Amino acid sequence: MTFKEALATLPQYILPHHFLSSMMRKVSRSENTFIKTLFITQIIKHYGVNMAESMIEDIRAFKSFNHFFTRELKPGLRPVTNEPNAIASPADGAISQAGAITDGNIFQAKGKSFTATDLLGGSAERAAPFNNGVFSTIYLAPKDYHRMHMPTTGTLREMVHVPGRLFSVNTVTANNVPGLFARNERVVAIFDTAAGPMALVMVGAIFVCSIETVWHGEVTPPSATSVQTWQYNDKPVTLNIGEELGRFNMGSTIIVLFGKDAAQWREGLIAGEVVKLGEKIGQYY
Structure with a gap:
């Protein structure tokens, strides 16, 4: 394990995982316009989310950050293989x-x-x-x-x-x-x-x-x-x-x-x- 990997990994052993996740749950489901917009825009920018694939492209239409995160795709974008077996x-x-x-x-x-x-x-x-x-x-x-x-x-x-x-x-x-x-x-x-x-x-x-x-x-x-x-x-x-x-x-x-x-x-x-x-x-x- 490198020093950089240790810094990223070892603190996780002492973090209150479920408490932090419960806090994120509240934030991610907030319908506050400022909170949801801030989170959505930052994720799109930081990770390069392709909103052209989303059923909803206008981020203002999402009720919450979680609504954005679990967004539907446009029909036909992910064809399912029809090969036998x-x-x-x-x-x-x-x-x-x-x-x-x-x-x-x-x-x-x-x-x-x-x-x-x-x-x-x-x-x-x-x-x-x-x-x-x-x-x-x-x-x-x-x-x-x-x-x-x-x-x-x-x-x-x-x-x-x-x-x-x-x-x-x-x-x-x-x-x-x-x-x-x-x-x-x-x-x-x-x-x-x-x-x-x-x-x-x-x-x-x-x-x-x-x-x-x-x-x-x-x-x-x-x-x-x-x-x-x-x-x-x-x-x-x-x-x-x-x-x-x-x-x-x-x-x-x-x-x-x-x-x-x-x-x-x-x-x-x-x-x-x-x-x-x-x-x-x-x-x-």
Whole structure:
């Protein structure tokens, strides 16, 4: 760890993550004209947000900063792959890592890994179908579209809310905080698909005010003190490839898992590659 990386990472261990995120939640949802305009204009300027893609281009029309952050795109801008057996990118972002789940371990960065069991809430039974399968981790930057969509058609079996910290999930933090994605608060959705079980893990981060799904609404906050689960066997929720499944109210990371011999990523899908919602990132068998 360099001195610069230490300055960016080590203070995060002592920050009151959830308190800061709750404050940001209030600010981001404020409808005060000065506050929302200030935040929106600064994010657009600093990160280079392409407002020509937004359904709403006039920033004065957004009710709050969060309304801007979770903005819809204009129809047709993100065509969903129609190739047979394709796996589509669930979001706009950049590949953090993509590869094999080796003996239950998922590679994070710079020699750091975490287990699928820890990532999925501590249940070895829940993680077992993904042993020796494949994973892809996609980081959403502040400029990105922040709604998530289905990588392939699936029927929801279970949702899990896993409490935890709220470290940043940027590249510097991922390189230096061990087990980052299995430490942060997250929402896990397990789907049955034509490729077998698929796990979608929506990872929270500092200043991520909430994670929502289309079938439940806001899952977090509030933050629980223990793992919570919801079963959907009696109320099946089926979503087609490309359909919206949820959103981050502020930016973060989504991780996609498939089981052994069920899928493979396309050649060249490597760390740092920019991906767009709906484009083919792999295929299932």
